Amino acid sequence: MKKVVTFGEIMLRLATPGYQRFIQSTNLNATFGGGEANVAVSLANYGIPAQFITRLPQNDIGDWAISELRKYNVDTQAILRGGERVGIYFLETGAVARPSKVVYDRAHSSIATIQPGSINWDEVFEGAQWFHWTGITPAISQEAADVCLEAIQAANRLGITVSCDLNYRKNLWKYGKTASEVMPALVEGCDVILGNEEDAEKVFGIKPEGFDVTQTKGHVDSAAFESVCVQLKKRFPRTKKVIITLRGSINANHNTWGGCLHSDRLYESRRYDITHIVDRVGGGDSFMGGLIYGLISYPQDDQKALDFAIAASCLKHTVYGDFNLVSVKEVEGLMGGDGSGRVSR
Template sequence: MHVGGAELNTLIAAAALGVPAVWATRLADNPLGRRIAAHAAAHGVRAEVDWDPSARAPLYFVEHGVPPRPSEVLYDRSGTAMTRLTPDAFAWKDLVADAGAALSTGITCALGEGPAAAVTAFFCAAREAGAVTVFDVNHRVRLWSWEEAVPVLRGVLGHVDLLLAGRQDLLRLLPDADPEADQVALARRAIETYGHRMVVLRETSQLPGRRVRTAVTAVTADEVCAGPAYEADVVDAFGAGDAALGVLLASRLAGDDLATTVDKAAWAGAFQHTLPGDVCLVRPADLTRRGAPARRILR
């Protein structure tokens, strides 16, 4: 059994690199909820929790597949604490007062009108405080359809400074998107449409056997920065996007240039594929290691 969640995974990756991280969430006031809070604390993330004694903890079940059978996820989230999140659940201005960045994802928005409105309130407070707002589309078709997601996500995107999305996400979220456009052109269109400072494109390609190739490209109004691609043998594919985003945020907050940032993010995405579970345990030394040594065991 693992504790997982897109925002928490991302914060854990950033915290592992020395970034002070705070996770605002609602949890069931029961042993499972306490287990989740303890997991965050164990990985250096301070949890600001709105405890709900009448809610249950969310569950998801993973069936790992191997080609040609895909892995599958079954979500069990009805009646859980986060589905009852409202825009006034937290004093957002106090939480973001000293923040450099504020993060959320489409998974939170998928949980209902209240959570989606809370994301918007969170981002508005963060921008007023001078923090960079960060949003990972993270569409999960088993949580909500694109028909349900598009109007909600379009309402959020106008409050987003840094967007993490894929080509298919942008084709759906951009009004009248050109289906023949490449991902960089679509990212530029998103910047024009929603006012993002940056769109980050993360690609994972399946290679023969249990191998993948990961790459990250950052697009701004004036610059396209495509980093090198990295290959990895897959132990567990879950959490790779969260790891890449967490390392990207840590790198930007540390003042790294864009080329260094996308390089570290792509490497972290590959690195995470080699670890079991969702949690990114990347260390600063791991980000400077490119390729396993000949003996393959570090002693």
């Protein structure tokens, strides 16, 4: 089977235990995570060869990050070594009416100073069928954006499917350019676009009428986003499929979760009621990993691909850490209606 390649930053994640606040915590749990790395781990768990490309410092923390990826059978052989440091993010998990908080410490990370021309993308893409990136990578630095564009252009030239998760993060765009200035040139090369209720509006000014993300009260109408999908496909003619994840936030521990996919028509997923969230960080990445698996495994069945992605990401909300450590069998079990949580003996 041909491989999937992802490109982006992997960070050290330092999280307060349980629901403790930063100010009261005396220790932090250390794991790793990052949008494109999270997708690679999901795909490797599903049996799809996955290769992650990044740049990490030549030190013990860089070695640690690579070791974590290898633990989950992600191909790390083309990771560049160099630069000053591994980026860090600090996480305080919210509860009920108190939202989670993320504090970034990733300035001058190794990938932020990556140089155009430093990766031979033709070599990396040998034996590849798919390339995935997110809007987080071009937000890190101009250099990271330039290298991401190199990858997209190479993938287009080689006939490789390209997907992106728009993943708008306002706190990352700090180097003098906005997402609206940088992202269009990259998204033009994408065959599959994923976003949430806000991404298309924040990056491209495209939004559904009469929708306020802060006032969902647990329900988001997928039909309202058909116009968003159509507008995105019109703006980016190469794009064949646009997918929107739909999160209804009742409180920090209780969300509804669903999605819609527009290709030849609008497909809608079932809606999950997630009442006791363990960890929602990486939820969108777990959806993307499930979607890529579904589109590769069920190429003529967009509904099944969407259903697999939603079920996979629903399960991710029960798993601590950024990585979605579930199997195809577990996802298919939930797709088939087994959400009882009974002990498997």
